[in-house]
Amino acid sequence: MPDVEQHDEGDAGYDPLDPQADHFRPPSIPTLVHCLHCDQEYDSWRMEWRISKDENDQPHGFWCCPIEGCDGAGFGFDIHPVDEDYTDPDGRDMGQWCDDPPPDPETDPDKPPAEHTAVRCEKCGQTYSSADMVWWVDEDCPEDAFQMSGWMCPTPGCDGTGFGWDVRPTDPNYSDPDGRRILRPGQKCVPPEFDEGDIPF
Numbered sequence: 001m002p003d004v005e006q007h008d009e010g011d012a013g014y015d016p017l018d019p020q021a022d023h024f025r026p027p028s029i030p031t032l033v034h035c036l037h038c039d040q041e042y043d044s045w046r047m048e049w050r051i052s053k054d055e056n057d058q059p060h061g062f063w064c065c066p067i068e069g070c071d072g073a074g075f076g077f078d079i080h081p082v083d084e085d086y087t088d089p090d091g092r093d094m095g096q097w098c099d100d101p102p103p104d105p106e107t108d109p110d111k112p113p114a115e116h117t118a119v120r121c122e123k124c125g126q127t128y129s130s131a132d133m134v135w136w137v138d139e140d141c142p143e144d145a146f147q148m149s150g151w152m153c154p155t156p157g158c159d160g161t162g163f164g165w166d167v168r169p170t171d172p173n174y175s176d177p178d179g180r181r182i183l184r185p186g187q188k189c190v191p192p193e194f195d196e197g198d199i200p201f
């Protein structure tokens with residue numbers, strides 16, 4: 001799960017509808033790219049700028065995979081240069097995402113607190129101790145992709161994830177010892193605000 005960080009989309013000057021302001025725009029010099037979603041290769045100039053809605057229902061443009069039916073998006077995100085030694089002509093750090101540290105349950109921002117507390121999962125409705133939450137890592141992840149991981153609800157078949165997200169303290173007055181933002185029981189889950197360098201949508 002990406003870090004919850006301040007992002008600057010609310011700042012004046014960032015226009016989510018400006019294709020050239022998008023961090024995940026194709027490079028100014030086209031290069032052969034590979035899409036992790038559809039496994040196709042093509043020249044980056046074929047990527048398409050499409051407008052859809054962001055989490056606040058506001059129009060937001062994304063650079064998308066041109067292959068029909070594919071939902072891959074973002075140069076350097078789902079769509080990567082084929083050349084391993086690729087250097088971005090626009091000075092972006094394309095290798096950044098591969099240098100992410102391996103998933104670590106201890107540094108995950110949504111880990112259960114050291115002092116365990118009673119929790120309830122918003123997805124399956126089960127109540128248990130936060131000590132029962134299980135650490136999950138996507139073992140099927142391709143080597144060169146961002147590896148998904150997270151603290152999960154232990155209920156078989158439930159995809160509830162994250163202490164303070166789907167799995168929440170039953171005590172409405174719970175105060176997190178690490179000072180994290182914790183959703184209360186029944187509180188509407190708003191998607192975390194991602195740093196725009198983390199995720200394009």
Ligand SMILES: [Zn+2]
Binds near residue numbers: 037038067071072
């Ligand atoms: Zn694709």
Ligand SMILES: [Zn+2]
Binds near residue numbers: 121125155159
């Ligand atoms: Zn659950």
